[in-house]
Amino acid sequence: MRFNEKELVFLSRQPTQRAAELGMRGPKKGDVVKKRFVKLIVNFLFYFRTDEDEPIGALLLEQCRVEREDLQVFSIVFLDEAERKYLFECDSQEQCAEWIDAIIKASYEFMRKNLVYYRTEIHRLTGKDPLEQYGISDETRFQVNSALPPLPPPPPPT
Amino acid sequence: MKIHKKILTHYLSCTSPVDKEGYLYKKRERNTTYLRRWFVLKGNLLFYQERPGDRNLLGVIVLEGCMVQACETDGQFCFSLVFTGPGLRTYRLAADDHPSQESWIAALFCASHIYLSMIVRDLERRYEEAKRDKGLCVSIQTSEVTSAPNTIMASWYTGQPYFIQGTSIVPRDGRSYSTSSIAPTYVPNRPSNFSLHAPPAQFKATNKRSPKLWPKRNAHVTPLNGPAPSHSEWPMMGFDPLEEFSKLHEHYGNEVRQLRADWLKKKRKETGYIEEDLIDLG
Numbered sequence: 001m002r003f004n005e006k007e008l009v010f011l012s013r014q015p016t017q018r019a020a021e022l023g024m025r026g027p028k029k030g031d032v033v034k035k036r037f038v039k040l041i042v043n044f045l046f047y048f049r050t051d052e053d054e055p056i057g058a059l060l061l062e063q064c065r066v067e068r069e070d071l072q073v074f075s076i077v078f079l080d081e082a083e084r085k086y087l088f089e090c091d092s093q094e095q096c097a098e099w100i101d102a103i104i105k106a107s108y109e110f111m112r113k114n115l116v117y118y119r120t121e122i123h124r125l126t127g128k129d130p131l132e133q134y135g136i137s138d139e140t141r142f143q144v145n146s147a148l149p150p151l152p153p154p155p156p157p158t
Numbered sequence: 159m160k161i162h163k164k165i166l167t168h169y170l171s172c173t174s175p176v177d178k179e180g181y182l183y184k185k186r187e188r189n190t191t192y193l194r195r196w197f198v199l200k201g202n203l204l205f206y207q208e209r210p211g212d213r214n215l216l217g218v219i220v221l222e223g224c225m226v227q228a229c230e231t232d233g234q235f236c237f238s239l240v241f242t243g244p245g246l247r248t249y250r251l252a253a254d255d256h257p258s259q260e261s262w263i264a265a266l267f268c269a270s271h272i273y274l275s276m277i278v279r280d281l282e283r284r285y286e287e288a289k290r291d292k293g294l295c296v297s298i299q300t301s302e303v304t305s306a307p308n309t310i311m312a313s314w315y316t317g318q319p320y321f322i323q324g325t326s327i328v329p330r331d332g333r334s335y336s337t338s339s340i341a342p343t344y345v346p347n348r349p350s351n352f353s354l355h356a357p358p359a360q361f362k363a364t365n366k367r368s369p370k371l372w373p374k375r376n377a378h379v380t381p382l383n384g385p386a387p388s389h390s391e392w393p394m395m396g397f398d399p400l401e402e403f404s405k406l407h408e409h410y411g412n413e414v415r416q417l418r419a420d421w422l423k424k425k426r427k428e429t430g431y432i433e434e435d436l437i438d439l440g
Contacts, residue, residue, distance in 0.1 A: 001161075001163050001166075001167075001215050001216070001217055001218065002216065002217035002218075003161050003217060003218045003219070003220065004218075004219050004220055004241070004247060004249075005159055005161075006245060006246055006247065007220065007222075007223065007224070007241045007243070007246050007247065008159065008161070008220050009159055010223065010241075010243045010246060011220070011222050011223055012159075042202065042222055042270075042271035042272065043201070043202065043271055044220075054159060055159050056159065056160060057159060057160035057161070057162060058159060058160070058161055058162065059162055059165060060162065060165045060166055060169060060203075062165075062169045062174070062201065063165075063168055063169050063172050063174070064165075078162075078164075078165050078168065079164060079165065079168045108201035108202055108271055108274065109174050109201070111271070111274050111275060111278050112201075112274070114278050114281075114282075115274065115277060115278050115281060118278065118281035118282060118284075118285045119281060121285055121288075122281065122284055122285050122288050125285075125288040125289065125291075125292055126288050126291075130280075130281055130284055131277075134277070136264075136268050136277075139177075139264065139265060139268055140175070140177055140178065140265075141175070141177040141265070141268070141269070142268075
């Protein structure tokens with residue numbers, strides 16, 4: 001499958017507030033924790049070998065679940081394959097909480113829901129559609145009925 | 159760089175809404191031929207394959223940091239995705255007809271995550287303003303009623319979008335379509351009548367008490383993405399504030415008058431004399 005790699009690498013080099021060196025472990029059996037420089041940009045999680053310019057990989061943060069695994073560890077599960085977890089080890093509890101929060105809010109679908117919510121509420125409060133002035137009221141992606149249903153609640157912690 | 163293809167294909171095939179799909183012609187990189195491909199736009203990703211329903215995904219274009227431009231030179235109904243940056247590519251696409259070209263340009267223009275986050279931040283600010291303007295008890299209601307959404311929405315997305323030079327959104331006024339500058343400037347060629355699918359207004363005339371006396375709503379009842387609570391809980395609904403304000407003023411004035419009368423009665427019983435009004439209430 002082709003993709004615009006150069007453009008994505010360029011994107012990965014942009015400054016972001018959510019970047020740090022974390023311990024990262026892949027989902028496969030036998031994968032070990034490795035120090036990686038992790039950057040959250042738009043809805044992608046890029047991860048680099050420390051001091052390298054080009055990322056090793058990019059994870060699209062859509063249709064995934066982020067969970068706290070331990071005081072300083074969080075996981076991301078993709079494709080509803082609960083056994084295939086990416087683990088990230090942070091330096092502190094606070095950093096861990098911040099990353100979880102940031103990743104959840106980074107998803108495009110999450111933002112779309114927020115937009116629909118604000119649009120609806122502003123309309124109720126003011127009688128006006130706030131998207132009219134941008135000329136995007138009719139775009140399918142911003143329609144009230146296009147937002148995803150809420151995700152099922154996460155399983156209770158074991 | 160590894161892109162984790164399975165995650166992308168899963169996103170494509172899952173139940174989240176497809177923003178646009180259809181046939182477009184895509185110019186080959188080192189060739190002048192245009193090939194017909196089935197494109198699917200979802201979020202900030204533009205997928206393409208030979209035919210709809212094909213298992214084999216040919217490719218994906220991540221739509222961040224590009225401008226969408228109509229180009230007349232290459233022939234009819236063409237447009238480009240111009241990635242701004244050293245050595246970055248321009249994707250040349252073409253539609254079958256003018257409406258399709260316009261429609262795709264409009265959809266791709268507002269597809270980027272950066273654009274969406276700008277709009278959301280702007281709406282968040284305007285939502286807060288709208289609440290304040292309505293004189294609802296923001297400090298009480300937002301902390302209780304919307305405490306669930308606020309834990310998610312409060313102070314989210316603190317990062318500066320890096321392709322943007324400023325943080326304000328400028329209304330559209332020209333024909334250059336840019337997702338990477340501060341000014342969204344595409345003006346669509348269609349009426350801007352508003353098509354928000356809000357639930358039908360069933361304004362109940364009851365419960366017009368002043369805001370402070372309304373029953374507090376359970377925060378868990380408010381769905382983040384669902385329709386807002388019933389109209390009876392939003393006292394301003396159905397009002398055109400400019401026309402109805404005098405009526406509202408009258409109504410709240412009556413309530414105040416009643417409360418004052420009750421209070422005065424009570425006071426007279428207690429103290430046995432009548433105080434002068436400090437304010438002439440007319």
